[in-house]
Amino acid sequence: MTLVAGVDSSTQSCKVVVADAETGEIARVGQAPHPDGTEVDPAAWQAALEKAIAAAGGLDDVAALGIGGQQHGMVCLSADGEVVRPALLWNDTRSAGAADELVAELGGPGAWAEAVGSVPVASFTVTKLRWLARHEPEAAARTASVCLPHDYLTWKLTGELTTDRGDASGTGYWSPADGEYRPDLLELALGRVPAVPRLLAPAEPAGRTASGVLVSAGTGDNMAAALGLGIRPGDVVVSLGTSGTVFAVAESSCADPSGEVAGFADATGRFLPLVCTLNAARVLDAAARLLGVGHEELSRLALSAPPGADGLALVPYLEGERTPNRPDATGAVHGLRLDNATPAHLARAAVEGMLCGLADGLESLLRQGVRADRVLLIGGAARSDAVRRIAPTVFGRPVLVPPAGEYVAEGAAVQAAWSLSETSEPPCWERPGLTTYEADPYPALRERYAEARDHVLNRWV
Ligand SMILES: Nc1ncnc2c1ncn2[C@@H]1O[C@H](COP(=O)(O)OP(=O)(O)O)[C@@H](O)[C@H]1O
Numbered sequence: 364m365t366l367v368a369g370v371d372s373s374t375q376s377c378k379v380v381v382a383d384a385e386t387g388e389i390a391r392v393g394q395a396p397h398p399d400g401t402e403v404d405p406a407a408w409q410a411a412l413e414k415a416i417a418a419a420g421g422l423d424d425v426a427a428l429g430i431g432g433q434q435h436g437m438v439c440l441s442a443d444g445e446v447v448r449p450a451l452l453w454n455d456t457r458s459a460g461a462a463d464e465l466v467a468e469l470g471g472p473g474a475w476a477e478a479v480g481s482v483p484v485a486s487f488t489v490t491k492l493r494w495l496a497r498h499e500p501e502a503a504a505r506t507a508s509v510c511l512p513h514d515y516l517t518w519k520l521t522g523e524l525t526t527d528r529g530d531a532s533g534t535g536y537w538s539p540a541d542g543e544y545r546p547d548l549l550e551l552a553l554g555r556v557p558a559v560p561r562l563l564a565p566a567e568p569a570g571r572t573a574s575g576v577l578v579s580a581g582t583g584d585n586m587a588a589a590l591g592l593g594i595r596p597g598d599v600v601v602s603l604g605t606s607g608t609v610f611a612v613a614e615s616s617c618a619d620p621s622g623e624v625a626g627f628a629d630a631t632g633r634f635l636p637l638v639c640t641l642n643a644a645r646v647l648d649a650a651a652r653l654l655g656v657g658h659e660e661l662s663r664l665a666l667s668a669p670p671g672a673d674g675l676a677l678v679p680y681l682e683g684e685r686t687p688n689r690p691d692a693t694g695a696v697h698g699l700r701l702d703n704a705t706p707a708h709l710a711r712a713a714v715e716g717m718l719c720g721l722a723d724g725l726e727s728l729l730r731q732g733v734r735a736d737r738v739l740l741i742g743g744a745a746r747s748d749a750v751r752r753i754a755p756t757v758f759g760r761p762v763l764v765p766p767a768g769e770y771v772a773e774g775a776a777v778q779a780a781w782s783l784s785e786t787s788e789p790p791c792w793e794r795p796g797l798t799t800y801e802a803d804p805y806p807a808l809r810e811r812y813a814e815a816r817d818h819v820l821n822r823w824v
């Protein structure tokens with residue numbers, strides 16, 4: 364039996380799975396936490412990766428490894444390969460002003476959608492480079508090359524600075540439609556063109572570790588999840604991790620001038636239209652903290668309240684929001700009355716509010732012509748029974764839930780096996796059984812959320 368390993372170096376932690384390269388059967392797993400915060404020293408990701416690999420039994424019997432990583436993070440390297448400053452992550456919103464500048468300078472959102480398939484907001488790497496040039500000119504001057512979190516870890520393993528089309532498509536300076544970098548946009552942002560990772564073909568190896576383990580190209584976490592689930596056109600994935608994402612695999616590229624849908628590339632040569640919210644699983648973390656309960660009790664409370672929480676509506680912009688682009692917004696609770704001022708109603712409103720943000724994202728995808736024959740629900744918050752049972756009410760359609768698993772890491776392992784086999788398409792591993800959750804739609808809930816979502820305060824200055 365040949366074993367491969369896959370990694371999910373995500374916002375909150377690093378997860379590793381070791382699997383059979385032919386069947387995908389999981390043999391071992393490991394995990395290690397990441398530091399909190401929206402800027403992180405990449406050395407912390409490397410330390411967590413080493414711990415998670417050790418927890419997964421090491422790589423001595425593994426033939427290939429792939430790295431899936433949180434998208435967009437700006438990793439700046441000096442000429443001698445030192446990290447110039449902590450990486451700004453996808454959920455850092457300090458470059459929101461820089462994003463507005465760049466959008467205006469290129470000629471508006473439509474120009475960016477045409478150039479790179481997406482309209483940059485603070486999450487995108489290109490806006491972080493502009494912020495660096497304006498606010499940390501010395502660090503900008505020392506930046507010889509810029510890469511992404513998964514590129515950094517792959518580089519540390521192989522000595523090669525490479526990337527893949529999936530993660531490159533989230534930078535704001537690589538075009539999914541053309542398959543090329545846009546050095547003009549790098550120069551617009553930073554004032555000069557730094558070195559960028561060499562782009563690898565989907566199954567092209569990045570190199571080998573010192574001990575000889577083959578390392579695949581790696582990719583962004585959502586692209587890896589699509590691989591891990593084996594989704595096809597017609598499938599839509601709702602991922603409820605630190606970020607909330609709604610995405611699908613498409614045969615052609617997308618360019619949404621509204622900026623709601625990011626026109627990313629996937630890890631196989633196709634495309635990955637995606638909507639991302641800053642707020643997802645941590646909305647439920649916050650609600651549990653407010654109520655002084657754990658996730659199981661929060662779920663029980665939420666299910667004990669009626670759909671719509673008797674008019675209590677929670678707007679989940681706890682970290683600002685990316686879609687809609689409200690980087691300075693805060694969360695809000697509306698419709699509070701004596702009869703709905705209960706822990707159960709607040710728990711229900713938190714689940715419904717979080718899901719409504721993703722339901723808006725699903726509608727944005729549909730407006731771009733994406734087919735949603737099936738909606739799959741994954742991510743940490745999908746472990747919640749309340750989330751699984753309430754999601755069909757909010758989405759107005761059934762949701763299919765695979766067994767709790769690390770589908771980003773499994774997708775990275777699929778890519779590792781693909782790099783070993785060098786076949787034209789990735790290996791088709793046996794997919795887990797899906798549990799269907801159905802419920803009566805409750806349109807008034809979405810109408811109530813639409814009434815509430817614009818009535819929020821900006822963060823306290
Ligand atoms: N049973 C649960 N109910 C609700 N949230 C949960 C549950 N289990 C884990 N979570 C939350 O899921 C999040 C981690 O999900 P994960 O997909 O691993 O995030 P990421 O990949 O972004 O690091 C954490 O915020 C955690 O609190």
Ligand SMILES: O=C(CO)[C@@H](O)[C@H](O)COP(=O)(O)O
Nearest residue numbers: 373374433434453604605606
């Ligand atoms: O920014 C995006 C997608 O555009 C996020 O999906 C990040 O890739 C973070 O992912 P998680 O840590 O939430 O898995």
